[in-house]
Amino acid sequence: METIFQGLVSAVRLIAGFNPELLGIIFLSLQVSGLALGAASALGLPLAALLALKRFPLRGLLLGLLNTGMGLPPVVVGLLLYLILSRSGPLGFLELLYTPGAMIIAQTILAFPIVTSLSHAAIVGVDPVIRLAAQTLGATPRQEAAAVVREARYGIGAAVIAAFGRVSAEVGAVLMVGGNIAHYTRVMTTAIALETDKGNFDLGIALGIILLTLSLLVTVALRAVQRRGRAPTGVRLWD
Numbered sequence: 001m002e003t004i005f006q007g008l009v010s011a012v013r014l015i016a017g018f019n020p021e022l023l024g025i026i027f028l029s030l031q032v033s034g035l036a037l038g039a040a041s042a043l044g045l046p047l048a049a050l051l052a053l054k055r056f057p058l059r060g061l062l063l064g065l066l067n068t069g070m071g072l073p074p075v076v077v078g079l080l081l082y083l084i085l086s087r088s089g090p091l092g093f094l095e096l097l098y099t100p101g102a103m104i105i106a107q108t109i110l111a112f113p114i115v116t117s118l119s120h121a122a123i124v125g126v127d128p129v130i131r132l133a134a135q136t137l138g139a140t141p142r143q144e145a146a147a148v149v150r151e152a153r154y155g156i157g158a159a160v161i162a163a164f165g166r167v168s169a170e171v172g173a174v175l176m177v178g179g180n181i182a183h184y185t186r187v188m189t190t191a192i193a194l195e196t197d198k199g200n201f202d203l204g205i206a207l208g209i210i211l212l213t214l215s216l217l218v219t220v221a222l223r224a225v226q227r228r229g230r231a232p233t234g235v236r237l238w239d
Contacts, residue, residue: 010202011209022206029187032100033168034105040115041160043108047157048119063120069113077109078176085177089103098179103187106173111163118162122149122155158225165218167209 007237014022037116043062051063088179097104130151149156171189176186188207193203 004175008205011206014132014202014206015027015209019203019206022210025186025188025191025207026187026210029168029189032103032174032187033107036104036167036179037111037115037160037164039104039108039165040111042099044112044116045156048116049123049145049149051116051120052123053148054207055126063117066113066117066120070117072110072113074106074110074172075107075176078173081109081173081177083107091159097177098185099188100178100185102177103174103185105166106177110170111167112231114163114166115159118159119152119156122152122159126151141154154225154228158222161218163213165222168218169213173206 002095050058060125081102082093082097085094085102086092086226087097096105125213126148131144139147147197168188171193174187175190175193178187178190180186182192186194188211192204192207195207
């Protein structure tokens, strides 16, 4: 109990004193997760709109794969990406293994199905009256699609926030492809695991407090967006 108390006191001191090592780990974590989320959104949102507004062969199969991907084990992603990026792998010549770039790719793969599937559900949940009204007013197919997507914006926002919550707390994949290198690929989740193994509880607890605070902020933001957009989108992640 005394060890826990001393660790908490030291952790608070590190946070209050803006410890450079602590800030560096936090900044890298946010940078990696932010870039991964941006890439996943850029790829996933157009696909979500296409799946929701168009009918084409194998659409059902693609939706099934995306829904399955929402529960994709991070260690499996890490293993496959490691094999692909290793020196003997097909993309080994890029020399991305044990770099922040590999970590961004891993988190993008994890975030992509979440952004796409939940955004698809948000767009599908838009009241059909919106689409009919756009058609009645003589909107082009592109304008009609834009009107529907705009109506689903709160559900799409909730999807992006949910994906950020997933990748920011992920440890397995980034550890396997990033290597947890100090001042280069060490993020909050991997640093917590390392510092706990080393018995350095003050830094581990400090990072844990920051990560829990971040998770709380993500949850609050998700609930706020969900509550605001529930009526127009009809999408619920939880009751």
